[in-house]
């Protein structure tokens with residue numbers, strides 16, 4: 676268990692900061708990207724904002740850890756999160772404000788949103804100050820977080836977006852030169868709908884078209900396509916570490932198993948701060964988040 680974190684001295688030339696809401700978000704949305712940049716020698720810092728105390732429990736033996744019972748799920752997910760980071764090779768992983776500072780708010784509109792430590796009701800500048808401290812230490816060239824809807828509308832994801840963007844503003848020259856938001860191209864979602872049509876666990880079962888989904892970005896608005904296909908076994912291992920959240924029969928494993936790395940090994944981003952570097956394909960998608968940054972940038 677690594678609770679206290681400090682960065683290596685000297686810092687590697689390339690430094691990537693990711694800001695996520697709950698344990699498991701890091702792998703689902705950016706696991707291949709994290710493994711890819713670790714493998715290239717970049718320093719990857721993960722900041723997760725809550726322990727995920729209000730989550731589901733897909734491991735029957737752990738059911739009594741639930742929020743309404745022993746309320747110990749947060750501590751258990753901390754261990755899952757450490758194991759997942761180990762699987763991805765991410766050694767610098769931190770909880771915003773320290774483990775337990777901010778609590779999982781639960782889904783939008785629930786009473787849990789009003790918990791005194793709920794991340795959703797956190798003071799923005801106070802929460803951002805914890806992240807500014809990390810930015811001053813790491814001086815990341817690149818930061819990844821969610822869009823203003825938190826990718827799919829969860830209050831903690833929306834708050835993680837707000838805190839990350841506020842911290843980048845407050846950090847000034849120590850803040851990231853490039854900021855990306857996680858995204859899924861509509862073309863990939865359409866391919867996924869087609870691929871899952873005959874699947875037993877079809878995540879698209881309740882939607883007729885991609886327009887019914889709470890996320891999806893026109894391909895021409897995507898800025899970067901990070902191919903971490905060679906690392907999707909690490910991503911799958913990291914997903915398995917989050918067993919309380921990702922059951923063995925999850926459709927996520929279907930994407931990894933039946934449809935190859937394309938769906939799990941490739942991750943997409945929009946660019947909201949910084950100059951877009953050289954890219955490939957019809958939309959000139961960057962293949963490196965550090966593209967266009969020279970070493971003197973930071």
Ligand SMILES: CC(=O)N[C@H]1[C@@H](O[C@@H]2[C@H](O)[C@H](O)[C@@H](O)[C@H](O)[C@H]2O)O[C@H](CO)[C@@H](O)[C@@H]1O
Pocket residue numbers: 697698699700703727728729730731779780781782829920
């Ligand atoms: C991926 C993610 O952000 N998961 C969150 C989310 O989990 C959802 C929640 O348990 C909901 O009740 C389920 O129906 C849904 O399938 C889950 O994805 O919200 C949890 C509570 O805030 C959070 O702990 C979990 O990490």
Ligand SMILES: [Zn+2]
Pocket residue numbers: 696697700829832
């Ligand atoms: Zn989440």
